Amino acid sequence: MPLSSKTVEKLRILADAAKYDASCASSGSTKRNSIGGSGVGSIEGMGICHAYAPDGRCISLLKVLLTNYCMFDCAYCVNRVSSNVERASFTPREVADLTLDFYKRNYIEGLFLSSGIIRSPDHTMEQIVEAARILREEHDFRGYLHLKTIPEADPTLIEAAGRHADRVSINIELPSVRSLEALAPEKSRPGIEGAMAKVRAQIDGAKDEAKSAARAGHKAASKLFAPGGQSTQMIVGADAETDAQVIETAASLYGRHKLRRVYYSAYSPIPDAKAGLPVDAPPLVREHRLYQADWLTRFYGFEASEVASTLKGGMLDLDLDPKTVWALQNRGFFPLDINMADREALLRVPGLGEKGVEKILAARSKGVLRYADLTRLAASVKRVAPFVVTPDWRPGGLLDQESLEMRFKPKPRQADLFGAAA
Known part of the structure; x- marks a missing residue:
């Protein structure tokens, strides 16, 4: 009815x-x-x-x-x-x-x-x-x-x-x-x-x-x-x-x-x-x-x-998520060995969520993980890579503050580049 x-x-x-x-x-x-x-x-x-x-x-x-x-x-x-x-x-x-x-x-x-x-x-x-x-x-x-x-x-x-x-x-x-x-x-x-x-x-x-x-x-x-x-x-x-x-x-x-x-x-x-x-x-x-x-x-x-x-003026960064902000301000905590770091440490890696960490822990129990393995285990290798090491990968200069900020901050839209409203 x-x-x-x-x-x-x-x-x-x-x-x-x-x-x-x-x-x-x-x-x-x-x-x-x-x-x-x-x-x-x-x-x-x-x-x-x-x-x-x-x-x-x-x-x-x-x-x-x-x-x-x-x-x-x-x-x-x-x-x-x-x-x-x-x-x-x-x-x-x-x-x-x-x-x-x-x-x-x-x-x-x-x-x-x-x-x-x-x-x-x-x-x-x-x-x-x-x-x-x-x-x-x-x-x-x-x-x-x-x-x-x-x-x-x-x-x-x-x-x-x-x-x-x-x-x-x-x-x-x-x-x-x-x-x-x-x-x-x-x-x-x-x-x-x-x-x-x-x-x-x-x-x-x-x-x-x-x-x-x-x-x-x-x-x-x-x-x-x-x-x-x-x-x-x-x-x-x-x-x-x-x-x-x-x-x-x-x-x-x-x-x-x-x-x-x-x-x-x-x-x-x-x-x-x-x-x-x-x-x-x-x-x-x-x-x-x-x-x-x-x-x-x-x-x-x-x-x-x-x-x-991590807040500036008491406010969260609107361009970057708070985990990434913490990672940028605590670079001494990184890089983490993807094959050795415990669950609590891996959860602090930008780009790794609970499911991704569980996949890594399960996969590494069967053998050593290499960089290529991250491409199938992590939702975004681009976000994870600067903060981890594997037998065939080290971030090197990617841990530089300026490099990290350029990597993670959103790119301005083309209209913004010319000062126009998008």
Whole structure:
């Protein structure tokens, strides 16, 4: 049965309003802009986005707000109470029905549900939980659920959300307390982190309970609390905070709250913006570089302080990825013997990712690797070659600073050479 025109119109508004929340989606999929946009907030249309399940599968989610009405007046948010935007609301049952309809059509494998704050944080959280309850208990929905939780809401409501959801998220919003106080005075950093700490405790407690039951030979009494963990989002470029501050905040959140992901969302200029907000969006490559820096600390063995130490003026290099910048500033660490270096050292070689390193380790266990072997094991021999040695290869002058910078910095486009706008 086709969707009614009223439902389609509400979906258009509420899927578009959800596109600014990056905490369930892959980065850099489309250019986001709040001014003059009329497209649905998704990668593929109708509010569908890609996310990763706890087991690593890439899945499609219906990404939508329960409502874009909001009683808060966060300066950077297009849905703030003082914003002159088109408004709409779904009931919890409408969200559940829409999810089931899309799921049965094989459009999606789950739901990401967030909302503006209506009436009160508790009322809004009750509505989000009710949509999840309908799906799980009335329809035995086994698909993926990611629920945005509201830190100001009663902890029992957040607990209820975690019982239904595969993953929950609480947005930190901005990198510093100072920025949050200036741009979102109705929100509290201690309150946000307090809610994160409680969620972490509930996740850890449910896992401990399941392990104890397994050791005793019993089945766990209930489904794990948010088995996919919790995530958060920081808006980048709405304030004057540097990348160093963003990286420091992310490292602190990972350490204290065991977050699964910190997502970064480039600030999108909004209509009727308040005084003091940027007129232009930051370059999306800044968001991309932050994700790369985040990856280094989560999977490549870098300390956040190591990444921060390479920054100039507190900002990541927009021309070079942060691993290459670190390598250029630590040339004494290289070149590495491709046949002798351990996994941790190889992960610091520009051009080598986790898969490439595993291939090298597996291949060299069967025999000595030569330069020609790198052409099939590394995604980019050009990037790897200046930093490694093999029995038949030494980088020589390639480790010279000027040579390396010329090799890795992007080449100017022809129009740029003549001073013309490209």
